[in-house]
Amino acid sequence: MERSEAFGFWASKKRLAALRKGLALAVILALSLTMVVPLLWMAAISLKAPENVFKLPPWRVDWRWSNYVDAWYPYGRPVLTGNLWDDLKAVLFQKESFWWYTWNTVVVTGLSTLGVVFSSSITAFAFARLKFPLRNTLFVIVLGTLMVPAQVTMVPTYILFAHLGWTNSWLPLIVPAWLGGGAFNIFLLRQFFMGIPFDLDEAAKIDGCSTFGIFWRIMLPLCVPALITVAVFSIVYNWNDLLNPLIYIQDSSKFTLALGLNQFQSLAGDKTNLMMAAATVVLLPILVLFFAGQKYFIQGIATTGLKG
Amino acid sequence: MAQNNMVAGSGAGAASGMARKKPGTRRLRGAVSEALVAYVFLLPWILGFVLFMGGPILFSLFLSFAHWDGISGLSGIRWVGLDNFRDMATDLRFRKSVYDTVVFTAASVPLSMAGGILVALLMNLKLKGIAFFRTIFYLPSVTAGVASAFLWFFIFQPDYGLLNYGIRVFGEVVNFFVRLALPVDITFRGPQWLADPAWVHSAYVIMTLWGGGSSMIIYLAGLQGIPEQLYEAAEIDGANQWQQFRNVTLPMLSPVIFFNLILTVIGSFQIFTQAFVLSGGNGSPADAALFYVLYIYQEAFRLFNFGYASALAWLLFVVVLLVTLIQFKFSGWVYYEGDLKG
Numbered sequence: 001m002e003r004s005e006a007f008g009f010w011a012s013k014k015r016l017a018a019l020r021k022g023l024a025l026a027v028i029l030a031l032s033l034t035m036v037v038p039l040l041w042m043a044a045i046s047l048k049a050p051e052n053v054f055k056l057p058p059w060r061v062d063w064r065w066s067n068y069v070d071a072w073y074p075y076g077r078p079v080l081t082g083n084l085w086d087d088l089k090a091v092l093f094q095k096e097s098f099w100w101y102t103w104n105t106v107v108v109t110g111l112s113t114l115g116v117v118f119s120s121s122i123t124a125f126a127f128a129r130l131k132f133p134l135r136n137t138l139f140v141i142v143l144g145t146l147m148v149p150a151q152v153t154m155v156p157t158y159i160l161f162a163h164l165g166w167t168n169s170w171l172p173l174i175v176p177a178w179l180g181g182g183a184f185n186i187f188l189l190r191q192f193f194m195g196i197p198f199d200l201d202e203a204a205k206i207d208g209c210s211t212f213g214i215f216w217r218i219m220l221p222l223c224v225p226a227l228i229t230v231a232v233f234s235i236v237y238n239w240n241d242l243l244n245p246l247i248y249i250q251d252s253s254k255f256t257l258a259l260g261l262n263q264f265q266s267l268a269g270d271k272t273n274l275m276m277a278a279a280t281v282v283l284l285p286i287l288v289l290f291f292a293g294q295k296y297f298i299q300g301i302a303t304t305g306l307k308g
Numbered sequence: 309m310a311q312n313n314m315v316a317g318s319g320a321g322a323a324s325g326m327a328r329k330k331p332g333t334r335r336l337r338g339a340v341s342e343a344l345v346a347y348v349f350l351l352p353w354i355l356g357f358v359l360f361m362g363g364p365i366l367f368s369l370f371l372s373f374a375h376w377d378g379i380s381g382l383s384g385i386r387w388v389g390l391d392n393f394r395d396m397a398t399d400l401r402f403r404k405s406v407y408d409t410v411v412f413t414a415a416s417v418p419l420s421m422a423g424g425i426l427v428a429l430l431m432n433l434k435l436k437g438i439a440f441f442r443t444i445f446y447l448p449s450v451t452a453g454v455a456s457a458f459l460w461f462f463i464f465q466p467d468y469g470l471l472n473y474g475i476r477v478f479g480e481v482v483n484f485f486v487r488l489a490l491p492v493d494i495t496f497r498g499p500q501w502l503a504d505p506a507w508v509h510s511a512y513v514i515m516t517l518w519g520g521g522s523s524m525i526i527y528l529a530g531l532q533g534i535p536e537q538l539y540e541a542a543e544i545d546g547a548n549q550w551q552q553f554r555n556v557t558l559p560m561l562s563p564v565i566f567f568n569l570i571l572t573v574i575g576s577f578q579i580f581t582q583a584f585v586l587s588g589g590n591g592s593p594a595d596a597a598l599f600y601v602l603y604i605y606q607e608a609f610r611l612f613n614f615g616y617a618s619a620l621a622w623l624l625f626v627v628v629l630l631v632t633l634i635q636f637k638f639s640g641w642v643y644y645e646g647d648l649k650g
Contacts, residue, residue, distance in 0.1 A: 179356025
């Protein structure tokens, strides 16, 4: 009995299914390794002594945490005097250190993201819930802007900002976010707003709620997952964006992390361990954010993709 | 699709405000005020569109028929007719940038689409801990930027880089087994990657494949939207796995594939950050990484040929539009379930 059962397993469909499952798992594991290994290698190099950077095997780590301090202050560590207050100032506010880049990036990313969430949601709300002449035409235009390569508008927009005297400031990176928030985000949020029953608007209207009240107090709270998705998209985009800061920012005290990192290449191009430390520092917040928000993030992309 | 939703939406909205004493005037006044409110809500977008999209598009179109260094003020703009476009015909770097971009697109789009579908199929299996792997595969695409370009710069290092190290290790394993049977050694030496013009495009394709997680997620969403009954029916009809994939999965997934195809093509026309970082901003070696957008950037913000750069950008715009239209024209292979329902 036992034998035949065992034999039955080896010849049965079950065995085939198990085999297939094992094979799939092996492929998945191998592929995920290729996804993760580069990132691990980066972390490993960032902790190596300079003479060991390219010594093999690649996973040998020296745990040299001072690399991070050196990468953090690319123009030299702050000079300490012994006075606590002065030292604290020197450590935290040294210009052209990654403190500054990080702070700059947080400001730019934060303000842009607020703008993107606000303006794309209010635009999406109008398209999803309100009736007005030319609605369909305007929405087709919104979708059409998805097709316009950013490079077409790059030069005239630069000229516009140059005439406003806004170059070498963060305004060109922040202001556009408040005016529209991107066709992709509008489209994504509109899909979410469409899914909310209209009875809610009606009930609120009867209770004397204004249109803005409906948007602010009823729709937005219901769309928090979608808003988080848009926010995370915007944060990732702004955090990683190189082209716009490259065009608009010249003063290195206003550099974002992407620019600072790009600059770092010419500064420490031969110090690979420091470069990898800097790269790790730049990537880390995004990775943390991604793991924290991945549920919404992946769901949000999935929704857009399906409705496309 | 969008149209249908909109009609449905307005229908539900119109049901209110009726059954009053004077429905006509009240509704009209309601509609007018609603439209006013709507346009107030749209104001930021309209402003943004005029300032950063519509206006710039027209101005850029105008500039593409002009010469302008940008420094001499608006009065320095000189109308030159079709000169910019004529110049392209003899511009060797322009030709090289088109070639680089087309080769990159032709190689990366099919590979990243096939890879995306394959991984999505794997991620759609009902296995324990699959959510964790989904996250892992998506991970690289959030790191796209200067930092990951740095990382790849070292991965592609010919002597010390991770990739060629992997190739050497793989070679040793293969040679171990070969030596069991034959008295020979096969040489496994990775190429020079970013230093060798012949391998630069391949390097960029590999990098793109690594960061292609977002299209995988979209395929996955498409796969999860396929009703289970279709597979059950196919199984009853005696279809094997391959036939189920061919006749159920692929047709049902085709709208998503189409969506991704368009996005991927547009995206690969516009590759910039990696090329900028890895080529030192100038498309080296031998202009093999002089992708189109990088060339536009150089012409505009390094050489201040704003007119020529605008012409290049407009050409890209027209090409993107044409390619998208062509894809729609030949989208007969896309199966829309809605078609059956009417």
